[in-house]
Amino acid sequence: MSLPEGFTKRFCEIYPDIAQKLLSTFDTPKRVSFRINPLKSDRESALKRVENLGVELSEVEWYDLAFTAEAKFKDILTHSDLFENGEIYIQSLSSMLAPYILSPKPGETVLDLTAAPGGKSLMMAAMMENRGWLSVVEPGKERFFRLKANLQRGGVSIAHYYMSDGRSVGSKCPAMFDRVLLDAPCTTEAKFKSYEKKSYAYWSERKIKEMSRLQNRLMVSAVKSLKPGGTLLYATCSFEPEENEAVVDRALKRFPELKLLPIDLPIKNFRTGFCSWKKKSFDPSLSKSVRILPNESMEGFFLAKLTLT
Numbered sequence: 001m002s003l004p005e006g007f008t009k010r011f012c013e014i015y016p017d018i019a020q021k022l023l024s025t026f027d028t029p030k031r032v033s034f035r036i037n038p039l040k041s042d043r044e045s046a047l048k049r050v051e052n053l054g055v056e057l058s059e060v061e062w063y064d065l066a067f068t069a070e071a072k073f074k075d076i077l078t079h080s081d082l083f084e085n086g087e088i089y090i091q092s093l094s095s096m097l098a099p100y101i102l103s104p105k106p107g108e109t110v111l112d113l114t115a116a117p118g119g120k121s122l123m124m125a126a127m128m129e130n131r132g133w134l135s136v137v138e139p140g141k142e143r144f145f146r147l148k149a150n151l152q153r154g155g156v157s158i159a160h161y162y163m164s165d166g167r168s169v170g171s172k173c174p175a176m177f178d179r180v181l182l183d184a185p186c187t188t189e190a191k192f193k194s195y196e197k198k199s200y201a202y203w204s205e206r207k208i209k210e211m212s213r214l215q216n217r218l219m220v221s222a223v224k225s226l227k228p229g230g231t232l233l234y235a236t237c238s239f240e241p242e243e244n245e246a247v248v249d250r251a252l253k254r255f256p257e258l259k260l261l262p263i264d265l266p267i268k269n270f271r272t273g274f275c276s277w278k279k280k281s282f283d284p285s286l287s288k289s290v291r292i293l294p295n296e297s298m299e300g301f302f303l304a305k306l307t308l309t
Helices: 005-014 019-026 043-052 071-078 093-102 119-127 141-153 166-172 205-225 245-254 284-288
Strands: 032-036 066-069 088-090 109-112 133-137 159-162 177-183 226-236 258-261 270-272 290-292 301-308
Touching (some): 032 043, 066 093, 088 119, 093 119, 093 177, 093 226, 109 119, 119 177, 166 205, 177 205, 205 226, 245 258, 245 284, 245 301
Parallel strands (some): 109 133, 109 177, 133 159, 177 226
Antiparallel strands (some): 032 066, 032 088, 226 301, 258 301, 270 290, 290 301
């Protein structure tokens, strides 16, 4: 099996100098990564129990509650009591970077605008020490109840749950939140596996345009819900500029008071965001956004950190 020809062609246009090296990372399973959940366990005892399962761990330098292991250990971790009890949460390292960069604090009002399945919400609640207000929004019924179950199993007590379309939140809750996370629905290209056809079965260039339209509307809602001086993090697991820099650029044009902030990443596998794509130019400040490059442990990811002045 191989990745869709259209995707591969576009990927080579996005990363012309390193495309083949990056594309090779889609051919093999990535290392499994997980976090210890401090709302349900402590690092020392959880680590001891993981090691008793026979799992060989590597520490993650930039986050002391995160670890990786060879892909073969994923099933052991997934079926462990630790996971079932919410003491650990299996999550990609790229995904963990979103709450890490947004950095919510205890006592703040925080919004996760498209929250299912809940990994980022759970991490933010832990960072907030279960103090403050965490609004989690998800429109799909099945995904909403999975989100709620994951947070409840993880010991989250500050979550307020809304089965609602995120596009309406900005109008309903204007200027309400100190921090907003918009990990937007996307073409999920970073999760493609060349050996698993279902991972890319629904990809098309039309899908990119469809996702971009949805992302633009969610972005407007996110900005409207943010307090002046608050912080908004926009993220996707797509490589497409139409879903990433173009969405942020459009928001900057619509909201002159919206500004990009620099991102200090604790990793080396990234590039700065694009200031142009094909014949389209973006706001020069988009160089402050970042594109995480896939490797053996991390999926591709896009992050843009913004504030209202």
